[in-house]
Each structure stands twice: as C-alpha cells, then as structure tokens.
Amino acid sequence: IHESHFLNSLSSLSVDAETLQKQIDELSSFSDSPAPSVTRILYSEKDVLSRRYIKNLMEASGLSVREDAIGNIFGRWTGSEPELAPVSTGSHTDAIPYSGKYDGVVGVLGAIEAINVLKRSSFKPKRSLDVIMFTSEEPTRFGIGCLGSRLLAGSKELAQQLEKTVDGQNVSFFYAAKSAGYMNVEKLSTVFLEKGSYSAFVELHIEQGPILEEEATSIGIVTAIAAPASIKVDFEGTGGHAGAVLMPKRNDAGLAAAELALAVEKHVLESGSIDTVGTVGILELHPGAINSIPSKSHLEIDTRDIDEERRNSVIDKIYESALSISKRRGVKLSEYKIVNQDPPALSDELIIKAAESASQELELTYKKMISRAYHDALFMARVSPMGMIFIPCYKGYSHKPEEFATIDHIADGVKVLALTLAKLSLS
Amino acid sequence: IHESHFLNSLSSLSVDAETLQKQIDELSSFSDSPAPSVTRILYSEKDVLSRRYIKNLMEASGLSVREDAIGNIFGRWTGSEPELAPVSTGSHTDAIPYSGKYDGVVGVLGAIEAINVLKRSSFKPKRSLDVIMFTSEEPTRFGIGCLGSRLLAGSKELAQQLEKTVDGQNVSFFYAAKSAGYMNVEKLSTVFLEKGSYSAFVELHIEQGPILEEEATSIGIVTAIAAPASIKVDFEGTGGHAGAVLMPKRNDAGLAAAELALAVEKHVLESGSIDTVGTVGILELHPGAINSIPSKSHLEIDTRDIDEERRNSVIDKIYESALSISKRRGVKLSEYKIVNQDPPALSDELIIKAAESASQELELTYKKMISRAYHDALFMARVSPMGMIFIPCYKGYSHKPEEFATIDHIADGVKVLALTLAKLSLS
Ligand SMILES: [Mn+2]
Ligand SMILES: [Mn+2]
Ligand SMILES: [Mn+2]
Ligand SMILES: [Mn+2]
Structure with missing residues (x-):
C-alpha cells in the first residue's frame, strides 16, 4: 500500500x-x-x-x-x-x-x-x-x-x-x-x-x-x-500571638506572601504583551491557625510567555519584589528558587x-x-x-x-x- | 485559722x-x-x-x-x-x-x-x-x-x-x-x-x-x-489552567484573598490606636496546584481591640473591602461569616x-x-x-x-x- x-x-x-x-x-x-x-x-x-x-x-x-x-x-x-x-x-x-x-x-x-x-x-x-x-x-x-x-x-x-x-x-x-x-x-x-x-x-x-x-x-x-518557568519562594517572619503582638512589632510572613502574589500579577500585566501570564497557584501559611501570626509562608509561582526574554524579565522583577518586600517587612527571604526555566x-x-x-x-x-x-x-x-x-x-x-x-x-x-x-x- | x-x-x-x-x-x-x-x-x-x-x-x-x-x-x-x-x-x-x-x-x-x-x-x-x-x-x-x-x-x-x-x-x-x-x-x-x-x-x-x-x-x-472577633471569608473565581487562561480573562480567587489580607492590615493601622490588631492566620487556596489558577480561597481573620466599637468599625471596613474586591475581580464573595464578636x-x-x-x-x-x-x-x-x-x-x-x-x-x-x-x- x-x-x-x-x-x-x-x-x-x-x-x-x-x-x-x-x-x-x-x-x-x-x-x-x-x-x-x-x-x-x-x-x-x-x-x-x-x-x-x-x-x-x-x-x-x-x-x-x-x-x-x-x-x-x-x-x-x-x-x-x-x-x-x-x-x-x-x-x-x-x-x-x-x-x-x-x-x-x-x-x-x-x-x-x-x-x-x-x-x-x-x-x-x-x-x-x-x-x-x-x-x-x-x-x-x-x-x-x-x-x-x-x-x-x-x-x-x-x-x-x-x-x-x-x-x-x-x-x-x-x-x-x-x-x-x-x-x-x-x-x-x-x-x-x-x-x-x-x-x-x-x-x-x-x-x-x-x-x-x-x-x-x-x-x-x-x-x-x-516557555514555562516555575519559582518557589519562602518567607520567614517572627510569628506570635494574634492578640498580644502589636502591629508595629510584627514581621508577618503571610502578608509578605500576599504582597508578592499581587506583585506577580502587576509585573505580568506590565510586560505589555497579552502572551505573558503569571499565576500563584500555591500559597501556604505556617502554622496556619486563626490566632497565630504567620511565621512562615510558601509560594509557588508559574510564569510563561511565547517570548523567553520577556518571561525572564518578569522573573527578574518578581525577584526584585521579593527582596524589597522582605526588607520592608523585616521578614527573611529564606528561599527563592527557580525550579525550571525552559525555553x-x-x-x-x-x-x-x-x-x-x-x-x-x-x-x-x-x-x-x-x-x-x-x-x-x-x-x-x-x-x-x-x-x-x-x-x-x-x-x-x-x-x-x-x-x-x-x-x-x-x-x-x-x-x-x-x-x-x-x-x-x-x- | x-x-x-x-x-x-x-x-x-x-x-x-x-x-x-x-x-x-x-x-x-x-x-x-x-x-x-x-x-x-x-x-x-x-x-x-x-x-x-x-x-x-x-x-x-x-x-x-x-x-x-x-x-x-x-x-x-x-x-x-x-x-x-x-x-x-x-x-x-x-x-x-x-x-x-x-x-x-x-x-x-x-x-x-x-x-x-x-x-x-x-x-x-x-x-x-x-x-x-x-x-x-x-x-x-x-x-x-x-x-x-x-x-x-x-x-x-x-x-x-x-x-x-x-x-x-x-x-x-x-x-x-x-x-x-x-x-x-x-x-x-x-x-x-x-x-x-x-x-x-x-x-x-x-x-x-x-x-x-x-x-x-x-x-x-x-x-x-x-474584645476578640473572628471572621471567615470565602471567595470563588473561575479557576483554570495557569498557562492557557490569559490575564484579562481571569477571576483569581487567590489574588482576591491576598488583597483582602492586605486590606485587613490597612484598616487596622488606620484605626489610629496601638490597641487595634488584626491577623490573617489562615489563607488557603483551592485546588492548590502550581499550574492551576485558584478557583476558591478561604481566609480566617482575627481582630481585637480593648475598645469594642473601634473593633467593630474595623470589621465593617473589612466587609466593605471584601465586597469591593469581589466586584472588581469578578469573584464571588461566597461566605463572609462573623464567627464570634465578643465584648x-x-x-x-x-x-x-x-x-x-x-x-x-x-x-x-x-x-x-x-x-x-x-x-x-x-x-x-x-x-x-x-x-x-x-x-x-x-x-x-x-x-x-x-x-x-x-x-x-x-x-x-x-x-x-x-x-x-x-x-x-x-x-
Ligand atoms: Mn493560646
Ligand atoms: Mn492561653
Ligand atoms: Mn495539565
Ligand atoms: Mn496536559
């Protein structure tokens, strides 16, 4: 045949x-x-x-x-x-x-x-x-x-x-x-x-x-x-009792994570292309109790583009945001790991x-x-x-x-x- | 004796x-x-x-x-x-x-x-x-x-x-x-x-x-x-694939939660008193996968004050923020429950x-x-x-x-x- x-x-x-x-x-x-x-x-x-x-x-x-x-x-x-x-x-x-x-x-x-x-x-x-x-x-x-x-x-x-x-x-x-x-x-x-x-x-x-x-x-x-990339981020703050620790004394790792999630969205929107996307699909707080200030947080970020360079520049900006949030809130950026960054x-x-x-x-x-x-x-x-x-x-x-x-x-x-x-x- | x-x-x-x-x-x-x-x-x-x-x-x-x-x-x-x-x-x-x-x-x-x-x-x-x-x-x-x-x-x-x-x-x-x-x-x-x-x-x-x-x-x-109070909040968005859904089509329940967490902090700081505190100790995303846009999020908020009225006014503002975030992001505020609000x-x-x-x-x-x-x-x-x-x-x-x-x-x-x-x- x-x-x-x-x-x-x-x-x-x-x-x-x-x-x-x-x-x-x-x-x-x-x-x-x-x-x-x-x-x-x-x-x-x-x-x-x-x-x-x-x-x-x-x-x-x-x-x-x-x-x-x-x-x-x-x-x-x-x-x-x-x-x-x-x-x-x-x-x-x-x-x-x-x-x-x-x-x-x-x-x-x-x-x-x-x-x-x-x-x-x-x-x-x-x-x-x-x-x-x-x-x-x-x-x-x-x-x-x-x-x-x-x-x-x-x-x-x-x-x-x-x-x-x-x-x-x-x-x-x-x-x-x-x-x-x-x-x-x-x-x-x-x-x-x-x-x-x-x-x-x-x-x-x-x-x-x-x-x-x-x-x-x-x-x-x-x-x-x-081109997909994924990033893992950990913040570490001081934690403590949600009633007893006054606001100026806090280093809330959960609020640092919330800020970074919104920063991911901002940097993606600023890329200027409809083809750039970014997502925080995982955001976890430790210890995860209503009356405990988060002492640790963990985010997993996914970002993609058909243009590898444009995607990489978003990744750079996310890193800069993670650093500045960490400084401003007095929390430690204990991990920032690019898990994969494929062309x-x-x-x-x-x-x-x-x-x-x-x-x-x-x-x-x-x-x-x-x-x-x-x-x-x-x-x-x-x-x-x-x-x-x-x-x-x-x-x-x-x-x-x-x-x-x-x-x-x-x-x-x-x-x-x-x-x-x-x-x-x-x- | x-x-x-x-x-x-x-x-x-x-x-x-x-x-x-x-x-x-x-x-x-x-x-x-x-x-x-x-x-x-x-x-x-x-x-x-x-x-x-x-x-x-x-x-x-x-x-x-x-x-x-x-x-x-x-x-x-x-x-x-x-x-x-x-x-x-x-x-x-x-x-x-x-x-x-x-x-x-x-x-x-x-x-x-x-x-x-x-x-x-x-x-x-x-x-x-x-x-x-x-x-x-x-x-x-x-x-x-x-x-x-x-x-x-x-x-x-x-x-x-x-x-x-x-x-x-x-x-x-x-x-x-x-x-x-x-x-x-x-x-x-x-x-x-x-x-x-x-x-x-x-x-x-x-x-x-x-x-x-x-x-x-x-x-x-x-x-x-x-006087302590605690609140449970659920947002529901559309979810979807983190690569395929473009940014303008998203209704990200996770970003709504991140915004509300930061709004809690803002309203507490605006109370004008060092005695007002507020904490998001629980923030959960569903389905919780790196390549999935959060379709649901759940927050538990703790807020306290020695002044009951001032605390209640913070609670009111948190509710207004939850509503406006829900509108702006096109996510549903599927639950806003004051679990307790004790004097x-x-x-x-x-x-x-x-x-x-x-x-x-x-x-x-x-x-x-x-x-x-x-x-x-x-x-x-x-x-x-x-x-x-x-x-x-x-x-x-x-x-x-x-x-x-x-x-x-x-x-x-x-x-x-x-x-x-x-x-x-x-x-
Ligand atoms: Mn206790
Ligand atoms: Mn006790
Ligand atoms: Mn799949
Ligand atoms: Mn597949």
Missing part, C-alpha cells in the same frame, strides 16, 4: 466514538476526588490502576508494550521497515487535584484509537508507530512538570535531582516509584532516548484555551509551545504540513496557533521533530472539573492524528 | 519549682509535633493523655475530681463552709499547631501547685477551691475559641451550634468528644453554670506580650480583657485588690495591665467575678516554639495565685 492508495480510502477512517467516550469515562473513575472532578497523582494507587488500564488497551490493539525504569509506557505497532526511526504519539494520564477528565487523556486514549482506526482501514505502517503514555506530566507530587518526557529527552540534571527528590510527605521519588512497581527506578540513565530515536512526535491535546471554540474551528495545529519549542515544518494536509483531506477547518500550556511535546522536541494537534474545549476550561470536549471534536482530532501518523509513517 | 494568722506564715509559702518544671516538660511531650514545638488538639490522643495527666495530679493533691459532659475538668478542695460559693482558678492545656509549652499550661499546673503550696502551709479554706482545666480554649479544631468556658458560661447559641459542628475532616463535635470518652456529650445544657456558682475566678497565665519583661516587673494584674470583660475590683495585696505582701513588683489575648476568664466573667494574674514571658513570644517563661517567674506567679485564692476563700 502506498500513500495515494491509502488516501483513496479516506472515507474508511472511522472512529469508534462510543467506545472512546466509554474509555474516557472509565479512566476518570480512577480518581482520589469525587466526580466530576479527577485527581490522579503520580504513583498513587489510582495512577497504577490507570497505567494497567492503558497497557490493557494497548495490548488489545495488538501493540507490543514496554515500560521504562520510571514508567513511561510505550505501545509499538511494528512497521514494514522496522530499522527506520519510528513515529511516535502520546500524552499523559495523571491529573492535578480536582481537575478534569480530558487533559492528557485525550492524547493517550485518542492515540490508541488512532491506531485502531488505521488498523480497521487496513493501513500498513512503513515506520513503526509508538503510542507513549508519559509519566507525570503534571508537577503535583514532586514539583517537576513533564518528569517523564524531560527524562526521556536526556536531562542529566533531572536524573541527578531525582536521586534526592522527595514529595510533600517526605517520601522519596525512588521509594514512590518502587511502591508503584518500578523496582529498577534507580537506573535513570536507561530512560534517556538518543536524538533521532523517533522521526516524529505528534501529541493530540485539548486546547485548554477558548480560541478554537470561539472561532468554531475543528483543529488547531501548534506552531510553538510557550519555548518550535514545531517541525514537515509535521505541521502533514497535519495541515490531513485536516484539508478530511475537510476539517483548522488554524495554526501557539500552545500557551506546556506539554510533553515541549521536551520531546529536544530529541525528535515535534508537532501538536489541538481540539476545541468548552470555554477553554482546563484543570478544573468543568473541563469538557465533545466526542465529535475528539473524534475529529483522532482522525487528523491517524492520518498525520500514517503520512509520517510512510515518509 | 483566720487571715491574719495565715498571713503571719507567709514565709511558709514555698513553691516546689523543680517538680513544677518537670511537670511542664512532661506535659509538653504529649504533642503531635516535634519538640520544642507543641501541638495538642482537642480530643486527639495527645489531648486525652494530657487530661489523664492533669486528673492524676489533681488526685495526688487530694482534690476530688469531676468532669462535665464536654470534658471541662474540676478538682475541688472542699472548704470548711462548703455551702458558700467556691473560689475557682484554672486555664487550658490544649495547644495550637507548632506552639509552645507555657500558654495555658502554667495556669493549670500552676493552680494545682498553688493548692499544694496552701496545703503545705497548713492553710484551711473556708470557701471551697476549684481548679479547672477548660476544654478547648484554642479554636484550632472546631473554629470556636474558649469552647469549654463559653459553654460553662451558659451560651445557648453555642450549645445549638455544637449539634451540627464538624471539623476540617468533617468529623462531628459529638463524634470527636465520644472518641475521647465523653459519651454524654449530647447533654450540653448540663455543662451550664448558674451565675453565682463561684464567688471568684482567677486565671494565672503568661503575659504573651513583652511589657512585664521589658519593665522587669514580676506580676501583671489584669484589669480588662480585649471585652472587666476584672472584679475585689479580686484586683486581693492580687495587689498578695503581690505587696510577697514583696513582688506588679503592674495593672490589659490582656490583649483572650482567655477562658473572658467567659467566666459572665457567671463570676473575674481576675487574672500575668507573669513575664521571653520577648512576649507566644503561639510558637520559642515561647518561654523562667521557672522563677512561674513560681512567683504561683505564690501570688496561692495567696490571692487564700484571701478570696476566707472572704
């Missing part, structure tokens, strides 16, 4: 939308918070269940499954020329606390269904096709986003860091991985992929923004992924073209766009040409229970993914 | 400082956080252990012990005229998270030692003497400060409220009390004391402020207790006089002062003439591990308490 032959049978690309929806619903039931919210944390019991579920589906689709030392899962459909670098696709199934059931999941279950679509249409791959479920795209448990893909991309810094990484309950990364069955987790360097291991990586994902829905466009083709990634022109032709051939409207959220694709771009396919989601909602995508939009995304993978496999 | 005879033997008032220090140290080991911090939460295992410890000491001192339905503990030394209203003293042993070992404890262990002092000096009480350990002075678990003394003082609102009160883990007050062995907790009205049940109540406590230490004064005699209490003139003469006779320096922290004495004042004796504490520190009082200052406080109780018992 060569491409033109295959393309003649486009009408045979049929998605089993009903089964796919059932799988999305089933997977969402592996959750540590009540429906409709989803909470699925790395190496938790629910994460292990979702891993088993994905491996079973991969096997049912005839893929040969392997897992690496940290639990990145690979399902391979071997092509007719297995010596060529394979084409890969995939996403994640972990979910931050009280989030939704589509983020990541659509790119894993959708990828397996894309394989099914191609199999049903009698497509035969030339390059092998890999479906990947990445370990811990979300930073929830160990504070490290895209842990799995970052390590796949060969980050030696991360490998070193993971040897001493612990979670909020002081459980080590190694111990947690072993609890989930990954007994060889300490062999971190076995996870690294060489550059060129894949000829392409394509990730299907909900947009997590409102543009496609507002413009009634079916498909987004990502040209670049914004943006550009999509590969050939993959963009493949996704464009796929959309055109399937008669779906599409637009080229920027991804403001980061994805495993950001790190896969370090070792492979990369591209992403977006589908519309309700009001752009994500990371909350209201996150929603219609099964028709998902099915369209799966079709475009299937056809794009087919093209890339034959190229 | 009449007063003049007893007063001649003042030199016989000797405190067993070594044993008292040992007891303070032992009690601090019943803690859910590592030393030197103390965490002892109502009806927890450690609270139950501390209750047993106190009852054993009361029995060892020859007191007859009773507990009421919610676990207020009374140890009685029956006087020669048991039909007269007794004199009472006492404080609490619960401790907020990561606090110290003196707050409350000095007024319970010190009261038992004051009884020992009087017994060793061959004093015979006319009015009976009651040592009370109050249940839950701290609001930690159920958000209600002075729960035990408030109920003793006959608060029917509190009794009603307790029927449906739950803690942060949704454990009901009744269930928690039963777990600690108080099976009759539902009979709340049996806890009420009638007005006149006691002829006097005197509480010994560390100052929790720096004045006595700075002025090198041994004893503080409290003339009034400041100040004045000490009884005769008790003040008794404590003054006691200090003079013991040749200890003393000063009359205001209590900015509230105490069980604030509520005992509703059913009994009330007074308080303060002792110096290191730098005024309280509600943190660095809280400290020298055993010499504690022993002086115990002596003044003993002599004051003796005077009140004979009057």
Whole structure:
C-alpha cells in the first residue's frame, strides 16, 4: 500500500466514538476526588490502576508494550521497515487535584484509537508507530512538570535531582516509584532516548484555551509551545500571638506572601504583551491557625510567555519584589528558587504540513496557533521533530472539573492524528 | 485559722519549682509535633493523655475530681463552709499547631501547685477551691475559641451550634468528644453554670506580650480583657489552567484573598490606636496546584481591640473591602461569616485588690495591665467575678516554639495565685 492508495480510502477512517467516550469515562473513575472532578497523582494507587488500564488497551490493539525504569509506557505497532526511526504519539494520564477528565487523556486514549482506526482501514505502517503514555506530566507530587518526557529527552540534571527528590510527605521519588512497581527506578540513565530515536512526535491535546471554540474551528495545529518557568519562594517572619503582638512589632510572613502574589500579577500585566501570564497557584501559611501570626509562608509561582526574554524579565522583577518586600517587612527571604526555566519549542515544518494536509483531506477547518500550556511535546522536541494537534474545549476550561470536549471534536482530532501518523509513517 | 494568722506564715509559702518544671516538660511531650514545638488538639490522643495527666495530679493533691459532659475538668478542695460559693482558678492545656509549652499550661499546673503550696502551709479554706482545666480554649479544631468556658458560661447559641459542628475532616463535635470518652456529650445544657456558682475566678497565665519583661516587673494584674472577633471569608473565581487562561480573562480567587489580607492590615493601622490588631492566620487556596489558577480561597481573620466599637468599625471596613474586591475581580464573595464578636470583660475590683495585696505582701513588683489575648476568664466573667494574674514571658513570644517563661517567674506567679485564692476563700 502506498500513500495515494491509502488516501483513496479516506472515507474508511472511522472512529469508534462510543467506545472512546466509554474509555474516557472509565479512566476518570480512577480518581482520589469525587466526580466530576479527577485527581490522579503520580504513583498513587489510582495512577497504577490507570497505567494497567492503558497497557490493557494497548495490548488489545495488538501493540507490543514496554515500560521504562520510571514508567513511561510505550505501545509499538511494528512497521514494514522496522530499522527506520519510528513515529511516535502520546500524552499523559495523571491529573492535578480536582481537575478534569480530558487533559492528557485525550492524547493517550485518542492515540490508541488512532491506531485502531488505521488498523480497521487496513493501513500498513512503513515506520513503526509508538503510542507513549508519559509519566507525570503534571508537577503535583514532586514539583517537576513533564518528569517523564524531560527524562526521556536526556536531562542529566533531572536524573541527578531525582536521586534526592522527595514529595510533600517526605517520601522519596525512588521509594514512590518502587511502591508503584518500578523496582529498577534507580537506573535513570536507561530512560534517556538518543536524538533521532523517533522521526516524529505528534501529541493530540485539548486546547485548554477558548480560541478554537470561539472561532468554531475543528483543529488547531501548534506552531510553538510557550516557555514555562516555575519559582518557589519562602518567607520567614517572627510569628506570635494574634492578640498580644502589636502591629508595629510584627514581621508577618503571610502578608509578605500576599504582597508578592499581587506583585506577580502587576509585573505580568506590565510586560505589555497579552502572551505573558503569571499565576500563584500555591500559597501556604505556617502554622496556619486563626490566632497565630504567620511565621512562615510558601509560594509557588508559574510564569510563561511565547517570548523567553520577556518571561525572564518578569522573573527578574518578581525577584526584585521579593527582596524589597522582605526588607520592608523585616521578614527573611529564606528561599527563592527557580525550579525550571525552559525555553519555548518550535514545531517541525514537515509535521505541521502533514497535519495541515490531513485536516484539508478530511475537510476539517483548522488554524495554526501557539500552545500557551506546556506539554510533553515541549521536551520531546529536544530529541525528535515535534508537532501538536489541538481540539476545541468548552470555554477553554482546563484543570478544573468543568473541563469538557465533545466526542465529535475528539473524534475529529483522532482522525487528523491517524492520518498525520500514517503520512509520517510512510515518509 | 483566720487571715491574719495565715498571713503571719507567709514565709511558709514555698513553691516546689523543680517538680513544677518537670511537670511542664512532661506535659509538653504529649504533642503531635516535634519538640520544642507543641501541638495538642482537642480530643486527639495527645489531648486525652494530657487530661489523664492533669486528673492524676489533681488526685495526688487530694482534690476530688469531676468532669462535665464536654470534658471541662474540676478538682475541688472542699472548704470548711462548703455551702458558700467556691473560689475557682484554672486555664487550658490544649495547644495550637507548632506552639509552645507555657500558654495555658502554667495556669493549670500552676493552680494545682498553688493548692499544694496552701496545703503545705497548713492553710484551711473556708470557701471551697476549684481548679479547672477548660476544654478547648484554642479554636484550632472546631473554629470556636474558649469552647469549654463559653459553654460553662451558659451560651445557648453555642450549645445549638455544637449539634451540627464538624471539623476540617468533617468529623462531628459529638463524634470527636465520644472518641475521647465523653459519651454524654449530647447533654450540653448540663455543662451550664448558674451565675453565682463561684464567688471568684482567677486565671494565672503568661503575659504573651513583652511589657512585664521589658519593665522587669514580676506580676501583671489584669484589669480588662480585649474584645476578640473572628471572621471567615470565602471567595470563588473561575479557576483554570495557569498557562492557557490569559490575564484579562481571569477571576483569581487567590489574588482576591491576598488583597483582602492586605486590606485587613490597612484598616487596622488606620484605626489610629496601638490597641487595634488584626491577623490573617489562615489563607488557603483551592485546588492548590502550581499550574492551576485558584478557583476558591478561604481566609480566617482575627481582630481585637480593648475598645469594642473601634473593633467593630474595623470589621465593617473589612466587609466593605471584601465586597469591593469581589466586584472588581469578578469573584464571588461566597461566605463572609462573623464567627464570634465578643465584648471585652472587666476584672472584679475585689479580686484586683486581693492580687495587689498578695503581690505587696510577697514583696513582688506588679503592674495593672490589659490582656490583649483572650482567655477562658473572658467567659467566666459572665457567671463570676473575674481576675487574672500575668507573669513575664521571653520577648512576649507566644503561639510558637520559642515561647518561654523562667521557672522563677512561674513560681512567683504561683505564690501570688496561692495567696490571692487564700484571701478570696476566707472572704
Ligand atoms: Mn495539565
Ligand atoms: Mn496536559
Ligand atoms: Mn493560646
Ligand atoms: Mn492561653
């Protein structure tokens, strides 16, 4: 079968939308918070269940499954020329606390269904096709986003860091991985992929923004992924009794944190670009009692931009604010740590073209766009040409229970993914 | 024995400082956080252990012990005229998270030692003497400060409220009390004391402020207790993905909370009086993930003043700020609840006089002062003439591990308490 032959049978690309929806619903039931919210944390019991579920589906689709030392899962459909670098696709199934059931999941279950679509249409791959479920795209448990893909991309810094990484309950990364069955987790360097291991990586994902829905466009083709950075800040003050310590004697670490949170917003708004965003998603006070002046506070700040320099200048200003707040309030800036400060990634022109032709051939409207959220694709771009396919989601909602995508939009995304993978496999 | 005879033997008032220090140290080991911090939460295992410890000491001192339905503990030394209203003293042993070992404890262990002092000096009480350990002075678990003394003082609102009160883990007050062995907790009205049940109540406590230490004064005699109020506030915004939602589309509940925290400080400073204080000790974000815009926030605000009207005007301004922040940021003010708003209490003139003469006779320096922290004495004042004796504490520190009082200052406080109780018992 060569491409033109295959393309003649486009009408045979049929998605089993009903089964796919059932799988999305089933997977969402592996959750540590009540429906409709989803909470699925790395190496938790629910994460292990979702891993088993994905491996079973991969096997049912005839893929040969392997897992690496940290639990990145690979399902391979071997092509007719297995010596060529394979084409890969995939996403994640972990979910931050009280989030939704589509983020990541659509790119894993959708990828397996894309394989099914191609199999049903009698497509035969030339390059092998890999479906990947990445370990811990979300930073929830160990504070490290895209842990799995970052390590796949060969980050030696991360490998070193993971040897001493612990979670909020002081459980080590190694111990947690072993609890989930990954007994060889300490062999971190076995996870690294060489550059060129894949000829392409394509990730299907909900947009997590409102543009496609507002413009009634079916498909987004990502040209670049914004540059994310995250920062941890700790302030330490004197604390004391909320009744007895008079206002002039206070060094309130909680008010320092409140000021810094507002300063983050101010610096982001001052950047002059709509593309700069900044968020304080975590703000914790110690000891956390109504009648106790906060003696410590902890913030985690996320800031992103499509322009790396502009984002870095926001980070500099946040640091200056942290310093001046600390001085003015007489609290100690006991930690200011840039946890990661990643550059943006550009999509590969050939993959963009493949996704464009796929959309055109399937008669779906599409637009080229920027991804403001980061994805495993950001790190896969370090070792492979990369591209992403977006589908519309309700009001752009994500990371909350209201996150929603219609099964028709998902099915369209799966079709475009299937056809794009087919093209890339034959190229 | 009449007063003049007893007063001649003042030199016989000797405190067993070594044993008292040992007891303070032992009690601090019943803690859910590592030393030197103390965490002892109502009806927890450690609270139950501390209750047993106190009852054993009361029995060892020859007191007859009773507990009421919610676990207020009374140890009685029956006087020669048991039909007269007794004199009472006492404080609490619960401790907020990561606090110290003196707050409350000095007024319970010190009261038992004051009884020992009087017994060793061959004093015979006319009015009976009651040592009370109050249940839950701290609001930690159920958000209600002075729960035990408030109920003793006959608060029917509190009794009603307790029927449906739950803690942060949704454990009901009744269930928690039963777990600690108080099976009759539902009979709340049996806890009420009638007005006149006691002829006097005197509480010994560390100052929790720096004045006595700075002025090198041994004893503080409290003339009034400041008026405390506490408020709970919830904001609800839209939440969403920290990368994908652009700044103009945000309704960040966390930034609303940060603004309100700073507004509390501003309104308190604007009151024009050094006596006005306000604190945001609790500020929580939901879902609490670095890459998620806070969709909900929760604040708990404590504000106090010796002037009730001035404090209430601060509360009004905080409410206005909450409303205007909510409007400006497009977040919902889903809760604004004044949990309690208590009036100040004045000490009884005769008790003040008794404590003054006691200090003079013991040749200890003393000063009359205001209590900015509230105490069980604030509520005992509703059913009994009330007074308080303060002792110096290191730098005024309280509600943190660095809280400290020298055993010499504690022993002086115990002596003044003993002599004051003796005077009140004979009057
Ligand atoms: Mn996500
Ligand atoms: Mn995702
Ligand atoms: Mn206290
Ligand atoms: Mn206290």
